[in-house]
Amino acid sequence: MKYQSQKVALYYFLAAMALFGIQVLGGLLAGWIYVSPNFLAEILPFNVIRMIHTNALIVWLLLGFFGAAYFLIPEESEREIWSTKLAYIQLVILLVGTLGAVGSYLAGIHGGREFLEQPLWVKFGILVAALIFLLNVSMTVLAGKKTAITNVLLMGLWLLSLLWIFAFINPDNLSLDKMYWWFVVHLWVEATWELVMAAILAFLLLKLTGVDREIVEKWLYVIVATALFSGILGTGHHFYWIGLPGYWQWVGSIFSTFEVVPFFLMMSFAFVMVWKGRKNHPNKAALLWSLGSSTVAFFGAGVWGFLHTLHGVNFYSHGTQITAAHGHLAFYGAYVALNLAVFSYAMPMLRERAPYNQVLNMASFWLMTGGMAFMTFVLTFAGTIQTHMQRVIGDYYMNVQESLSVFFLMRFGAGTAVVIGALLFIYSMLVVRKTEVIPPGSANPVPGE
């Protein structure tokens, strides 16, 4: 840790990991209700559990991004954060808002737009926190050295905050409501968050592989260009069946197909940098998570996204377990694993120690990734059968679901592995103090030229 103010990242990461725990436990509970539907039915209905599961995910990912920004911006800009005090105030606002939201949900107070169920005051809190954050990091970057990494990172963070405005816009007309809702949801995960992801990945690869900055930054611009060129009009893949004009079927199909490109490039980027890299960084766990993240993102977002993005396919698969399969693997690969890569990289420095606990950390990677992959497969099988029975043959929804029960049981098993992996990860970050560094192998003797 070169700059004192990087320390604020520690508290963001701790808060993020706490919510990560809540998120996966909520998911496990929801998965159990699929297996045993009467469980808790009278006390804590499925919809409340699901909103805790999804909201906790989104908030902890954002906390991780904020923390990552506070960690990497000082190193990139070569100066301290403009105001650490503001950074802590921002964190407190976010935590109060989160606890407030969870408390309201449990008390039965919530809005009714998926993922945006937060009470209005919490939404405002998030807006205020975002503004404080933007002010803080922008002042830091403006006063310091400007790099492509901070450029792209800041652009992503500014734009995603700007899009939050649409969380406040809820027209009475349901079709308009849905159209603007996607401005937050799709333009977050398939546009602005990709900028954040690519910037953070570039930073990690720069540090872990020691490849020349010029090369890293050129890749970065190419990746984010393909992300926005495809992702903006790719929003159309959500506009097929909600009352919007028919031309979205072609615009959405064509442009969202190209959304595979940035994910493919990010995966290639990671592997090429490692291959070219002359440095042999001792933090192997961070490298594993970085490579794993870009690879699983390619499969979850790229391959599983493409699977159902063409309107001819989506007509049948829309809103089935196929969607659930994709949503899970895409979020895990792109954003969960990337955050865990940052934590694995930064936590040892923030806690001023060698990157130990590598074996536990790496075991948690395989447990979580294996669990998520298995979950995705069983949900994809379930979704395929559901699509055929319900959408092609026309069987009633509830009967179809009943015939899928074996898949839901396997999904619960997969979820259990993920939860164990997640808890193991948190444990390896926080508790174990035994030194356990994976010795670096020999550096690549013939750098791939």
Added chain:
Amino acid sequence: MAEILTKSRARNIFYGGSIFFVVIFVGMTVHSHRYVVQTSTAGMALSEDVVHGKHVWEKHSCINCHSLHGEGAYFAPELGNVMTRWGVQDSPEDAFEFLKGWIESQPSGVEGRRQMPRYDLAEEDIRGLAEFLRWADQTDTQGWPPNDAG
């Protein structure tokens, strides 16, 4: 390739291209907005009942179990065409009676079956919901869902 695509060129393509696509997207959004209001949802008035029904729908977060036009949770049946499925799309009175009967019979308590919670709704809330679901059902959704099963 290295010489043709320099870092600053890549950056300029990124900025220029992004602005280009944002402009197109905004234009298409404006057109789509007008299309929704004037064409695809114009078959039924956006009455006070419909708007009230939407608020009831949101207050209880029905979307986190059900899907509506295929979006939402996948835990409970699609409701964008439920009025058609029940055969009451063309009769506000029947729609109201059916929905009231349904809501008041929940939870079913059947062992091993997914449960819908009990909602104590006022008459006007149920009427609003019925109208809201009829309104959603009449939206031109390009032929989706493929059949009445939703």
